[in-house]
Each structure stands twice: as structure tokens, then as C-alpha cells.
Amino acid sequence: MSDKPKVAFYWCSSCGGCEEAVVDLAEKILDVVAAVDIVFWPVALDFKKADVEAMADGSILAAFVNGAVRTTEQEEMALLLRRKAKVLVAFGSCAHLGGIPSLANLWDRRAIFETVYRTTPSTVNPDGVMPQVAVSHDGQWVTLPGFYNTVRALDQVTSVDYYIPGCAPTPNVIAGAVQILLSGELPPRGTVLTPDVALCEECPRLDTKPQDLSLERFRRPHEILIDEDTCLLAQGLLCMGPATRTGCGQLCIRGNMPCTGCFGPTSKVHDQGGKYLSAVASMLSATDEAAIGIALDSIPDPIGTFYRYGLAGSLLRRRTMTTVDA
Amino acid sequence: MPEPIETSQESAAGWEPRIVAFFCNWCTYLAADLAGTSRMKYAPNARVIRVMCSGRVDPQFVMEAFANGADGVLVGGCHFGDCHYQSGNHKALRRFRLLQRVLVGMGIEEERIRLEWISAAEADKLRDVMNDMVARVTALGPLHLEVPGEGPREGPREELPEVAELQEVTA
Numbered sequence: 001m002s003d004k005p006k007v008a009f010y011w012c013s014s015c016g017g018c019e020e021a022v023v024d025l026a027e028k029i030l031d032v033v034a035a036v037d038i039v040f041w042p043v044a045l046d047f048k049k050a051d052v053e054a055m056a057d058g059s060i061l062a063a064f065v066n067g068a069v070r071t072t073e074q075e076e077m078a079l080l081l082r083r084k085a086k087v088l089v090a091f092g093s094c095a096h097l098g099g100i101p102s103l104a105n106l107w108d109r110r111a112i113f114e115t116v117y118r119t120t121p122s123t124v125n126p127d128g129v130m131p132q133v134a135v136s137h138d139g140q141w142v143t144l145p146g147f148y149n150t151v152r153a154l155d156q157v158t159s160v161d162y163y164i165p166g167c168a169p170t171p172n173v174i175a176g177a178v179q180i181l182l183s184g185e186l187p188p189r190g191t192v193l194t195p196d197v198a199l200c201e202e203c204p205r206l207d208t209k210p211q212d213l214s215l216e217r218f219r220r221p222h223e224i225l226i227d228e229d230t231c232l233l234a235q236g237l238l239c240m241g242p243a244t245r246t247g248c249g250q251l252c253i254r255g256n257m258p259c260t261g262c263f264g265p266t267s268k269v270h271d272q273g274g275k276y277l278s279a280v281a282s283m284l285s286a287t288d289e290a291a292i293g294i295a296l297d298s299i300p301d302p303i304g305t306f307y308r309y310g311l312a313g314s315l316l317r318r319r320t321m322t323t324v325d326a
Numbered sequence: 327m328p329e330p331i332e333t334s335q336e337s338a339a340g341w342e343p344r345i346v347a348f349f350c351n352w353c354t355y356l357a358a359d360l361a362g363t364s365r366m367k368y369a370p371n372a373r374v375i376r377v378m379c380s381g382r383v384d385p386q387f388v389m390e391a392f393a394n395g396a397d398g399v400l401v402g403g404c405h406f407g408d409c410h411y412q413s414g415n416h417k418a419l420r421r422f423r424l425l426q427r428v429l430v431g432m433g434i435e436e437e438r439i440r441l442e443w444i445s446a447a448e449a450d451k452l453r454d455v456m457n458d459m460v461a462r463v464t465a466l467g468p469l470h471l472e473v474p475g476e477g478p479r480e481g482p483r484e485e486l487p488e489v490a491e492l493q494e495v496t497a
Contacts, residue, residue: 106431274385277428281421287406287413292420302424303431315389320433320471 005061005182008040008052009091010081012074013101013151014067018092019043021168022064028175035182036061040081049077052084060085062181064164068094068101068312069152072133073145082158087181093167093262095154096192097272098312100167102151103304105311105318109149153312163192166248167262167309173247194247196266199259202246205231213283216291217298221257232258233283238305243269243276262309271315273306280306343463345372346391347400347456348383352410354402356446361453368453369460372400379403380441381414385425388439392429392471398438398463400455405443415443437462438469 011019025032039060040047063085069075082088093099104112117123117130134143154160164177177193180186187193200206209231219236226232232239232253240261241253252259265272280299286292299305307314349355355376361368377383380403388399401422403415422441430436442455 269386271386271389273428274389274425277385277424278421281424282417284420286420287416289419289423292423295420296424296427299424302428306428315386315393316432316434316471317393319431320469 006039008063012067013070017168018066062087064091066091071145090154093309097310098153102312165263199241199246214285343397345398346396347372349402353404354444357452361449368456379414380418
């Protein structure tokens with residue numbers, strides 16, 4: 001093997017979109033491959049866990065881990081790669097803040113198993129078979145990874161050096177981040193490798209954003225004909241731009257759809273959903289209880305909207321299962 | 327003077343709820359002041375934080391209070407028409423109602439978070455609200471926020487079923 005810096009990719013609880021995003025680098029991936037040796041990438045290359053275990057600690061320059069951590073296996077792999085890599089990068093929304101999988105933190109293991117293995121209409125499970133971490137068969141033990149109650153972001157499992165946000169990170173963001181890592185001039189630990197300003201600041205529609213918004217209620221994208229040039233908030237759509245970090249190239253806005261917040265908050269915000277909730281309430285014009293109730297009813301799923309990509313990384317992190325009805 | 331850090335909510339004398347109260351500078355904080363100078367007695371469970379306006383109470387403040395062990399959060403502001411900044415309390419009400427919906431969805435009971443308009447003259451209302459809130463939160467019991475440990479390095483791992491237990495299940 002050559003002396004080129006070694007990198008590793010791994011996926012935890014994720015959809016595979018982040019792997020796709022790496023491939024989306026298109027011909028730029030040849031530059032990456034020319035500059036580094038990929039020593040581990042289960043989705044594309046045939047290296048095994050044992051190969052990683054055999055490497056010296058710290059011998060990998062950077063490990064890019066995408067996906068949230070839901071199972072004991074993912075936790076084990078995250079810790080292994082942390083040990084073997086000098087730089088551990090949380091790649092994509094799920095590793096960064098928990099992502100969409102962390103919306104499962106509104107339930108717990110029991111409720112999820114109950115729904116998935118018993119109560120969904122398409123489930124046929126007369127014996128009530130449930131996943132087990134260990135089952136004995138003919139005197140042999142068969143094991144499965146354990147399933148935690150709570151989905152965690154990567155930095156809630158081990159220390160993370162850098163974050164590449166996005167669902168999925170765009171090729172520009174990835175290429176920029178890789179360049180920074182290879183340049184040797186590393187930013188402070190914990191940096192999110194995109195500009196630290198809100199999406200609105202770079203929005204092509206910024207000029208049409210009113211100083212003060214005064215909305216009676218919010219609209220969902222299917223309820224209106226969306227104008228292609230006007231600020232989406234001004235049109236009553238729940239655009240997460242004010243509470244979301246930029247760097248994505250405003251792809252959703254350019255596609256005439258509101259931002260859903262996948263790049264997470266800027267460094268000044270602790271809780272993206274809380275901050276956006278605050279902004280949303282300010283935009284409404286209602287002043288009395290009845291009108292406020294009607295206006296808020298136009299946000300049918302506030303948690304799923306404000307915390308779509310970051311429930312695990314939020315201040316409360318999960319639902320407290322006192323009032324749950326599974 | 328900074329308050330000493332409390333390590334446990336459950337003392338020998340039994341559990342007492344911890345309430346974080348955000349009071350606006352112009353009305354509710356003055357009501358608390360008046361209650362004090364009038365020597366009114368009320369439940370001592372609230373840690374009062376003075377803010378310039380109830381409209382300044384960022385939802386993040388409330389979430390952070392809960393995440394750090396508060397059992398209830400009380401926000402006090404001026405009555406409608408009395409806001410020093412004209413519409414801060416209207417904004418606070420909208421924010422509060424939306425925050426309440428989110429917190430209920432996160433499993434935090436509605437009664438743990440309360441918004442009251444208390445003017446500078448209403449020391450008796452402040453006393454009653456404090457007592458009532460403490461009674462309600464006491465009835466609910468401690469808020470055991472299920473924030474998991476920070477992984478094996480920093481805290482205990484969540485409990486997984488033991489193999490022995492599972493042998494029973496699968497036997």
C-alpha cells in the first residue's frame with residue numbers, strides 16, 4: 001500500500017443517500033482517489049471490520065461516518081473508527097444531529113417493536129416473534145445487535161472532530177471539506193465545515209423578504225401556487241431558512257420549495273427547532289387566544305417540521321415516555 | 327451571588343419541585359418585589375430570572391431549563407395593553423402556545439409550563455400563582471427527562487436486555 005493518506009467511510013443508521021452523495025462527486029472523485037487511499041468503505045469496497053481492527057490506532061487520516069447511532073453494532077463501529085482515525089468526521093444530517101431517524105425518539109424500543117412487528121396491517125406474526133439480541137439454536141447462539149431506546153447523533157457516542165452537514169451533503173460541500181482536511185490547515189475542532197450564516201443571507205429571494213412579516217396562518221406547499229421569485233415565508237410557507245445554516249447552494253429554494261432545515265443551525269443557536277419556533281410565532285399577526293389557536297393549527301406537525309433533521313441533537317433529545325400511548 | 331449547585335432533587339426531607347421563573351422587568355418582577363416588601367409568604371420553589379420582557383423568553387431558555395433539571399417553568403409578563411414594548415406580551419403568548427404544543431409532544435405535561443400576566447401591583451396574584459403552580463407540579467411529581475447518557479465514554483450505557491432474560495423468552 002502507498003503512503004497516501006488513508007480514509008475510511010462508514011454508514012450507521014442512514015438511508016444510503018450519503019454514500020450516493022460521495023458518488024455524486026462524479027469525476028471529482030478521481031481527484032479524491034488520486035490523493036488518498038480508501039481503506040474501508042463497506043458499501044463499495046470489500047474490506048472487513050477485521051482489516052480495520054488490524055490497523056494501528058490513529059493510522060487512518062480521516063473517517064467519514066454517516067448515519068445516526070441506533071444499535072450496539074453502530075456504536076461499536078463508531079468507537080472503532082474513532083480509535084483508528086486521527087480525524088472523525090460526522091457526515092450528513094444523521095451523524096451531525098440525528099437526522100430523520102432520530103424522529104423515532106418520539107417513541108421507544110417497546111413502542112417501535114410493537115408497531116413494526118405486531119400492529120401494522122401488513123404484519124402477519126401469529127407467534128409474536130420479536131427481535132432478540134441472542135437466540136439459541138441447536139446448541140449454538142445466534143446474535144443480533146441490540147436496539148437502543150434512543151437514537152443518538154455521532155457526537156453523543158464519541159468525540160467528533162468535524163461536521164459535514166446536509167441531507168445529503170452536496171458535492172460542493174464535500175469537495176470543500178475534503179480540500180480543507182487535505183490542506184493540513186485544520187480549523188478548530190468541532191467546526192461545521194460550511195459557512196456560519198443563515199440560509200436567508202444567501203437566498204436569491206432575500207430582497208423580497210419583508211422587514212416584518214404579519215401572517216394570519218401558514219400554508220402548506222400543496223395549498224398554494226408558489227411564486228418563483230418571492231420570499232417563501234412571505235407567501236406563508238414554513239421555510240426554515242432563518243434558522244438554518246447555509247452552504248447548500250439553496251437547492252430547495254431554487255427548486256421553488258421551502259427549506260426544511262437539513263444543514264442544522266448556525267453555531268450561535270443551541271436548538272434549531274426552538275429558535276425556529278420563536279421566529280414562526282413572531283411572524284404571525286394573531287393577538288388573541290382564538291386567532292392564535294387557528295393560526296397554530298396551520299402547523300399540523302410542529303415537532304416533525306422544526307426538528308425534522310435534528311431531534312437527537314436538540315436540547316430535549318427525545319420524548320419523555322410519560323404520556324405515550326403506543 | 328451564584329446559587330450553590332444542587333446535585334440532587336431528592337433530599338432527606340422528600341422531593342420538592344424546582345421551578346424556573348422568567349419574570350418581566352416591568353410588571354411581574356416588580357410584583358415579586360412587592361410581595362417581598364409586603365412580607366407575603368409563598369412557596370419558595372422558584373428560581374426567578376429577570377428578563378426585560380416576556381417576549382424576550384426564547385423557547386431555548388425553557389427547553390434548557392427542563393434539560394437541566396427544572397420540573398416546571400413559569401413565565402410572567404404584563405397584562406395586554408401594559409407591555410413596556412407595546413406588543414412583547416402578544417408575541418410571548420403566540421410563542422408560548424406553540425412551545426406548549428411542542429413540549430406536550432415531547433412528553434412534558436402541559437401544567438409544567440405556565441404563562442401568567444401579573445402587574446406590578448398584583449403581589450397577591452403572584453403569591454397565588456406560585457403556590458398553585460408548586461401544588462400542581464408537586465402533584466405531577468418529578469420530571470424524569472429521559473436524556474440518555476453520552477455513550478460508554480461519558481456515562482452509563484442504556485440498559486439492554488440481558489442474554490439470560492432472553493433465554494427465558496426464547497426457551
